[in-house]
Amino acid sequence: MRLIKNTWTDSVSDYIANTEKDVRLMLEAIGAKSIEDLFSDIKPENKPRSFNLPEGRSEFEVMRHLKNLSAKNATDLVCFVGAGFYDHYIPSVVDHLANRAEFYTAYTPYQPECSQGTLQAIYEYQSAICRLTGMEIANASLYDGGTALYEALMMARRVTGRNRVLVDDAVSPIYRTIIYSYTKNLDIEFVEVPVQHGQSDRAAIKKHLDDKVACIILQNPNFFGAIDDHSDIASDAHRVGALVVESAYPISLGLLKTPGEMGADIATGEGQSLGLPLSFGGPYLGFMSTKREFARKMPGRVVGETVDANNRTGYCLTLQTREQHIRREKATSNICSNEALCALRAAIYLSCVGKEGLVQVARLNYEKAEFAKSLIGKIKGVSVKQSSPTFNEFTVVLPRDPKEVIAAMIEKGFAAGFPLTRYYKNMENYMIVAVTEKRTKEEIVRYTQSLESVLWN
Amino acid sequence: MNIPQGLLFTKEHEWIKIDSDKGIIGITDYAQRALGDVTFVELPKVAGHVRQFQGLATIESVKAASDIFSPLSGEIIEVNTKLENNPALVNQSCYSDGWITKIKIKDLSEKKDLLDSAAYKKYVDGLGV
Numbered sequence: 001m002r003l004i005k006n007t008w009t010d011s012v013s014d015y016i017a018n019t020e021k022d023v024r025l026m027l028e029a030i031g032a033k034s035i036e037d038l039f040s041d042i043k044p045e046n047k048p049r050s051f052n053l054p055e056g057r058s059e060f061e062v063m064r065h066l067k068n069l070s071a072k073n074a075t076d077l078v079c080f081v082g083a084g085f086y087d088h089y090i091p092s093v094v095d096h097l098a099n100r101a102e103f104y105t106a107y108t109p110y111q112p113e114c115s116q117g118t119l120q121a122i123y124e125y126q127s128a129i130c131r132l133t134g135m136e137i138a139n140a141s142l143y144d145g146g147t148a149l150y151e152a153l154m155m156a157r158r159v160t161g162r163n164r165v166l167v168d169d170a171v172s173p174i175y176r177t178i179i180y181s182y183t184k185n186l187d188i189e190f191v192e193v194p195v196q197h198g199q200s201d202r203a204a205i206k207k208h209l210d211d212k213v214a215c216i217i218l219q220n221p222n223f224f225g226a227i228d229d230h231s232d233i234a235s236d237a238h239r240v241g242a243l244v245v246e247s248a249y250p251i252s253l254g255l256l257k258t259p260g261e262m263g264a265d266i267a268t269g270e271g272q273s274l275g276l277p278l279s280f281g282g283p284y285l286g287f288m289s290t291k292r293e294f295a296r297k298m299p300g301r302v303v304g305e306t307v308d309a310n311n312r313t314g315y316c317l318t319l320q321t322r323e324q325h326i327r328r329e330k331a332t333s334n335i336c337s338n339e340a341l342c343a344l345r346a347a348i349y350l351s352c353v354g355k356e357g358l359v360q361v362a363r364l365n366y367e368k369a370e371f372a373k374s375l376i377g378k379i380k381g382v383s384v385k386q387s388s389p390t391f392n393e394f395t396v397v398l399p400r401d402p403k404e405v406i407a408a409m410i411e412k413g414f415a416a417g418f419p420l421t422r423y424y425k426n427m428e429n430y431m432i433v434a435v436t437e438k439r440t441k442e443e444i445v446r447y448t449q450s451l452e453s454v455l456w457n
Numbered sequence: 458m459n460i461p462q463g464l465l466f467t468k469e470h471e472w473i474k475i476d477s478d479k480g481i482i483g484i485t486d487y488a489q490r491a492l493g494d495v496t497f498v499e500l501p502k503v504a505g506h507v508r509q510f511q512g513l514a515t516i517e518s519v520k521a522a523s524d525i526f527s528p529l530s531g532e533i534i535e536v537n538t539k540l541e542n543n544p545a546l547v548n549q550s551c552y553s554d555g556w557i558t559k560i561k562i563k564d565l566s567e568k569k570d571l572l573d574s575a576a577y578k579k580y581v582d583g584l585g586v
Contacts, residue, residue, distance in 0.1 A: 296499065296517075321517050321519075321520070321521050321522040322522055326522065327522055330522075
């Protein structure tokens with residue numbers, strides 16, 4: 001911390017606008033004695049050991065260094081990993097249109113007079129999300145599937161005035177980690193309901209459902225790939241005034257019952273599958289839609305269609321009065337942004353695959369995964385979990401630690417799957433395998449042969 | 458600026474018309490002008506309780522969403538459901554058809570913290586409009 005302190009004591013810095021006096025006044029207001037005191041809850045091992053940075057390098061040197069680093073990534077593996085993020089085909093028109101300079105900003109357009117194109121694109125995106133999820137109103141997007149789920153539970157809290165949240169154990173553990181971390185300092189009681197045979201445990205959920213519950217969080221297909229129909233859980237929840245939050249996989253909605261059809265109150269999900277490339281850390285896309293009656297409790301931006309003074313169709317941000325730049329601490333949510341560029345990609349993807357195309361993509365995913373299941377299940381010592389139907393991802397049990405198997409499969413050119421022990425303690429030999437429309441018959445056959453040889457040769 | 462006689466006011470620009478142990482609450486002409494076109498009124502639940510100067514309802518205009526504070530403590534006995542479909546009543550008729558809620562007053566002595574129309578007029582004039 002020393003360098004920062006020195007910069008402050010110099011009183012004028014090119015980069016830090018606060019004067020020494022500003023800093024002193026702020027520390028006094030907080031009740032901290034010094035900058036070190038202010039940051040005293042950061043453990044020493046988490047603090048930088050030194051601020052002695054190396055001398056600056058030229059652009060050429062930096063580029064070479066970064067290229068060498070990125071060359072260490074394996075980017076040409078044939079991908080059978082899913083776990084919430086999938087290797088789908090992105091039609092070239094998505095890049096072509098989304099990379100146009102007129103669109104190329106991730107930020108929300110505040111000024112309708114100079115942003116009609118972007119606003120219309122977001123409006124089309126919202127309409128597409130409504131139709132996809134079977135809901136009545138969608139927002140202009142959120143950061144990713146996990147934060148969308150967090151926003152949904154906070155919304156359920158606002159709607160119901162209750163503080164208990166039931167979470168199905170088969171909701172992505174990545175999302176659950178995000179939820180728990182976001183709500184760590186809030187007064188929310190979480191009850192995790194373990195899955196039974198890979199599906200939501202009706203009896204256990206019923207036992208916990210009462211008039212203290214704000215919402216129940218479900219996911220379809222769940223983290224193990226299993227498809228479920230949560231309509232009965234939705235009826236049970238509504239009977240006690242609790243809401244149902246359903247996290248959905250958008251591509252699967254080409255074939256499966258939508259959250260709206262199941263009676264969910266809030267639908268969320270990860271929009272990466274809709275035209276966004278797989279990338280470590282994103283940027284990804286959270287979507288959210290709900291019933292009209294909850295419009296004013298929904299976080300984030302909403303673009304509305306209206307008419308201008310000359311009666312021409314136009315688009316503008318609406319319900320902004322609920323946001324934090326106006327409502328301050330009483331804002332609906334502290335999210336005051338959206339993923340406009342990612343939402344644009346989703347809108348382009350959905351409009352170019354179209355209504356029938358999406359059904360076709362979904363069907364291909366399902367059929368190719370079934371084909372892979374039938375081959376993988378024949379390998380000696382390997383079993384495919386068959387307790388529920390699946391969409392494009394399924395759980396296999398291996399005779400060995402999947403982590404070793406995955407490492408060996410990389411040598412053969414495959415990203416083989418996701419080991420469940422990373423998040424589920426009692427699933428040592430379990431791995432989830434995803435098969436998208438991009439996987440060819442030849443790749444699936446070669447994958448099976450390689451897996452067999454890794455296990456038995 | 459319309460400031461009727463016989464009502465009591467808050468410095469947050471709410472009014473209350475007291476009729477024995479009941480009161481009708483709304484926002485003043487000054488408030489509706491400052492807000493601009495009202496687009497939505499979020500009404501409280503009937504049978505709920507509210508304390509003096511605490512949030513009673515939320516009023517949303519093209520400019521902002523603002524809280525309406527209760528001039529007195531009490532129990533909410535009625536809300537103006539006409540506002541659900543016609544929030545513009547607050548602009549058109551803030552002292553009659555645009556009322557917000559009716560309460561059963563808990564403690565009439567709290568009146569001492571409210572302004573009469575003369576005092577409220579003086580207060581509003583001081584705000585310089």
